[in-house]
Amino acid sequence: MDSTFRRTGNIHLQDLIDGLLSGNRAFLSKAITLVESKRSDDKKLSAELIDQILKPTNKSFRIGITGVPGVGKSTFIEAFGKMLTAIGKKVAVLSVDPSSNRTKGSILGDKTRMDELSKDPNAFIRPSASGSSLGGVAHNTREAILLCEAAGFDVIIIETVGVGQSETLVKDMVDYFLLLMLAGGGDELQGIKRGIMEMADHILINKADRDNLKAAKRAREDYKNAVHLFPPNEAAWEVPVGLCSAIEKTGVKETWGEIEKFLSQTKSNGWFDENRKRQALKWFHERIQARLEDHFYSKPEIKQEIKKREELISSQKLSVRKAVDELFKD
Ligand code: GDP
Numbered sequence: 001m002d003s004t005f006r007r008t009g010n011i012h013l014q015d016l017i018d019g020l021l022s023g024n025r026a027f028l029s030k031a032i033t034l035v036e037s038k039r040s041d042d043k044k045l046s047a048e049l050i051d052q053i054l055k056p057t058n059k060s061f062r063i064g065i066t067g068v069p070g071v072g073k074s075t076f077i078e079a080f081g082k083m084l085t086a087i088g089k090k091v092a093v094l095s096v097d098p099s100s101n102r103t104k105g106s107i108l109g110d111k112t113r114m115d116e117l118s119k120d121p122n123a124f125i126r127p128s129a130s131g132s133s134l135g136g137v138a139h140n141t142r143e144a145i146l147l148c149e150a151a152g153f154d155v156i157i158i159e160t161v162g163v164g165q166s167e168t169l170v171k172d173m174v175d176y177f178l179l180l181m182l183a184g185g186g187d188e189l190q191g192i193k194r195g196i197m198e199m200a201d202h203i204l205i206n207k208a209d210r211d212n213l214k215a216a217k218r219a220r221e222d223y224k225n226a227v228h229l230f231p232p233n234e235a236a237w238e239v240p241v242g243l244c245s246a247i248e249k250t251g252v253k254e255t256w257g258e259i260e261k262f263l264s265q266t267k268s269n270g271w272f273d274e275n276r277k278r279q280a281l282k283w284f285h286e287r288i289q290a291r292l293e294d295h296f297y298s299k300p301e302i303k304q305e306i307k308k309r310e311e312l313i314s315s316q317k318l319s320v321r322k323a324v325d326e327l328f329k330d
Contacts, residue, residue, distance in 0.1 A: 013045055017052050023090070023152040025124050032126060035143045050143060053150035060149045061263060064170040066160040066196070067180030072206040073159055074113040076180060076246035081114070083252050084155055085122040092124040092153035093117070096141050096170055097161035098134050124153060135290050138169045142283060145173065167196050172279055175272060176262055178202045178255075183212060183219035197223075198230050202240055202258060209245035216243050235271040237262055302327075 011019070011030070019027030035046040067073050081091045093114065117123045126144065141158065148156050158174055160166035171177050179200035197203065203223050208216035223241045233239070240258045244251025266272040296302065305327060312318035 013048060017049060020053065020147065020151050025151075028124060028147060028151045029126070031147050032144045035147065036140045046143075050146065054146065060154050060156055061176070061259075062145060062156045062158065062174040063259070064158045064160065064174035064177045065180065066167050066170065066177070067206070068182075069161075071180045071182055072246045073180055076204075076206060076244065076252075077157055077159060078114040078117045079246050079249045079252050080255065081117040081123055081157065082120065083249075083256065085117075085120050089155050090122045090124075090153045091117070091120075091155045091157065092126070092148035092151075093157045093159060094126050094141055094144050094148070095159040095161050096137060096166045098137050098165045098169065124148065124151075133290075134165060134169060135286055138173065139283075139287065139290070142173050167199060171199050172282060175266075175275065176201045176259055178204060180204050180206045181219070181223065182207060183215040197226065200239060201233070201235070201237060201262060202242070202255070203227065204242050204244050204251070204255060206244055206246055208243035208251065209248045235262075235266050235275070236269060237265065237271075 011027075016027055016031055016034075020031050031049060034042055034049065037043070037046070065073055065077060077093055081093065084091050114125055118125045145156050145158070158170050160170050177200050179197065179202065181203055183205055205216045205219050205223070220241050220243055227239045227241060230239075242251055242255060242258065244255060246252070263272070266275075309318060309323040309326070313320060313323055
């Protein structure tokens with residue numbers, strides 16, 4: 001039994017690739033696990049895997065969905081995802097939670113989130129990517145997106161689970177960024193910073209149902225006014241502010257309608273491709289930085305050398321400039 005065979009979960013890399021390309025969800029799952037692995041032999045296999053599946057077709061559409069916990073993200077994704085599979089789309093849902101480690105991630109996975117969607121043969125749901133750093137989580141998620149696309153999923157939803165750090169991270173890997181809000185919470189209460197609202201391509205007020213409908217309509221007007229004051233976005237896109245009820249499934253189709261408008265507008269004005277190009281280049285430079293850091297910190301003596309200089313700097317016996325120069329002296 002060769003190591004390739006063992007490390008891909010008892011299947012040969014070529015079979016894994018063939019299974020993935022045929023759209024098999026179990027193989028897709030195995031492939032994502034492989035690219036998330038930190039083992040150096042797995043990294044070699046992952047590189048080969050990514051290399052072989054990479055045929056950039058720009059056919060898929062990547063949507064980021066954010067909002068504070070409790071706003072209704074998973075309920076919305078379930079309704080939205082089901083609506084999309086009903087019109088013939090294949091939908092993958094990945095989540096990003098920088099604060100999670102493997103254990104917490106699996107608790108989330110165990111929770112019966114998106115129960116119906118997870119049973120849908122045209123849907124694939126994967127709980128949070130793990131990673132020891134924000135950059136690591138982002139990198140793993142980006143590769144998972146590529147794998148989902150290779151497996152034929154045409155709408156990829158990236159849900160942010162953590163609040164605060166994950167929004168920028170997700171914004172940099174999606175074509176469209178949807179912000180779910182609640183009526184009546186007040187922006188501060190909702191923990192949504194102005195910067196996050198400015199990043200959004202779409203603001204959707206969820207739970208616009210029952211006793212809450214009136215307040216939701218009022219909030220829509222407020223947010224519409226707020227959006228008008230934001231600087232124009234590079235996509236030349238007028239950010240829609242909509243209402244929906246993920247539970248009653250209202251406003252869900254309309255949301256897709258807006259997204260299709262965005263798609264046709266940004267594909268014809270060139271923004272769609274430009275944005276993907278910029279994202280790929282940013283990713284490339286982030287990886288260079290991560291590699292440099294890894295390379296530097298993996299030197300056997302480096303920790304001790306840093307510690308020594310920390311003490312000298314604290315007692316003002318060494319300047320920061322000199323300390324750094326010394327560390328980089330070969
Ligand atoms: P998440 O933490 O953002 O993923 O939020 P969830 O989808 O888990 O929803 C949090 C709670 O809000 C759950 O109890 C849902 O049933 C409820 N909820 C979600 N969407 C709606 C909605 O459109 N209307 C109402 N009334 N409740 C909702």
